[in-house]
Amino acid sequence: MRWVLPLLIWCSLVAALARPIWVGEPVRLPAEGRDLMLAVDISGSMDTADMVLNDKNVNRLTVVKKVVDEFISARDGDRIGLILFGSNAYLQSPLTFDRETVRTFMQESALGLAGPKTSIGDAVALGVKRMRDNPAGNQVIVLLTDGTNTAGNIEPLRAADLAAELGVKVYSIGLGADSMKVPNFFGSRTVNPSRDLDEATLQTLAERTGGRFFRARNTEELNQIYDLIDELEPTERDKKVYRPERDVFFWPLAFALCLSALLLVTLRWPGLFEKILQPLQKAMPQRSDES
Structure with a gap:
C-alpha cells in the first residue's frame, strides 16, 4: 500500500x-468567400481635418475607421487581413475569419504609429506576400491612402507588377477633400489639402492589376468601397469541418x-x-x- x-x-x-x-463538436467553415487585405494609411497627413462625420469636422483617419469598421462587419464569410502603413508597412492582422479581431486592430490604430511618411509600395508588396503565403481563387487588396509614395524600398508600380503576376487585384482609394478653409492673419483662405495625392500612380497601380481607382473626397464617396466589394465574385473554397481543441493536461497535473x-x-x-x-x-x- x-x-x-x-x-x-x-x-x-x-x-x-x-x-x-x-x-x-465539429464547426463547419464558410464554403465560399473572398480574401481581402485592407491596407490603411496612418501617416501624419491622415490627421488633416477635411472630412465631415455627423455634422462635425473630423480628421481622415476617424472617417476611415468608421467606414472600414462597417465594411468588415458586413463581410460575413470573407477572410480579412489588415496592413497599417506610414514610413513602414506592418501586418497588423493576417487573413482570418475572425472579423472582430480585425475590427479591434483597426479601431486601435493611431496616427503616426508607423511613421510620418507614406510607403505605398511596401504596403502593397506586403499584402501580395501574405496572399502568396495563403493562396486562394479571388484575392483583393483594398488600398486607402491620402498621399504619395515618400518612403519604403519598393516602388508602387513594381508592387503592382508583383500583384499582377500573382493575380491579386488592387483597388486603390485616394482620400482627401479638394478644398478646405484654414485660418490666417486676414481671417481664412482656401487651400487644397489633397495637393500631395498622387492620383496618377494610384490609378496606374490599380489598372495594372485589373482593379480600379476611386477618389473619395468625403465620407459618402468613401462608402463606395461597399459597392466595390459587392461586385467581386466570391472565392470557391473546399468545405471544411473544424473541430476546436483545448488542452486538458492541467487536470492530471493538478x-x-x-x-x-x-x-x-x-x-x-x-x-x-x-x-x-x-x-x-x-x-x-x-x-x-x-x-
Missing part, C-alpha cells in the same frame, strides 16, 4: 506530459499535485490517517462468521 500514492503520482505526471486534448501533498502529509505524520479512519472502521458493521 505504501507504493500506491507514488504510483498514482507517476501515472498522473505521465498523463500530463502526454498533453491530452479535448476535441469539441491531480498529481494533490496526491503529492497527500504523500507529504503521510510522511510527516505517519499515524494521522489511521487515527482518522479508526472511527469510520468502528462504525462499519462487522461481518459475523457463519457457523
Whole structure:
C-alpha cells in the first residue's frame, strides 16, 4: 500500500506530459468567400481635418475607421487581413475569419504609429506576400491612402507588377477633400489639402492589376468601397469541418499535485490517517462468521 500514492503520482505526471486534448463538436467553415487585405494609411497627413462625420469636422483617419469598421462587419464569410502603413508597412492582422479581431486592430490604430511618411509600395508588396503565403481563387487588396509614395524600398508600380503576376487585384482609394478653409492673419483662405495625392500612380497601380481607382473626397464617396466589394465574385473554397481543441493536461497535473501533498502529509505524520479512519472502521458493521 505504501507504493500506491507514488504510483498514482507517476501515472498522473505521465498523463500530463502526454498533453491530452479535448476535441469539441465539429464547426463547419464558410464554403465560399473572398480574401481581402485592407491596407490603411496612418501617416501624419491622415490627421488633416477635411472630412465631415455627423455634422462635425473630423480628421481622415476617424472617417476611415468608421467606414472600414462597417465594411468588415458586413463581410460575413470573407477572410480579412489588415496592413497599417506610414514610413513602414506592418501586418497588423493576417487573413482570418475572425472579423472582430480585425475590427479591434483597426479601431486601435493611431496616427503616426508607423511613421510620418507614406510607403505605398511596401504596403502593397506586403499584402501580395501574405496572399502568396495563403493562396486562394479571388484575392483583393483594398488600398486607402491620402498621399504619395515618400518612403519604403519598393516602388508602387513594381508592387503592382508583383500583384499582377500573382493575380491579386488592387483597388486603390485616394482620400482627401479638394478644398478646405484654414485660418490666417486676414481671417481664412482656401487651400487644397489633397495637393500631395498622387492620383496618377494610384490609378496606374490599380489598372495594372485589373482593379480600379476611386477618389473619395468625403465620407459618402468613401462608402463606395461597399459597392466595390459587392461586385467581386466570391472565392470557391473546399468545405471544411473544424473541430476546436483545448488542452486538458492541467487536470492530471493538478491531480498529481494533490496526491503529492497527500504523500507529504503521510510522511510527516505517519499515524494521522489511521487515527482518522479508526472511527469510520468502528462504525462499519462487522461481518459475523457463519457457523
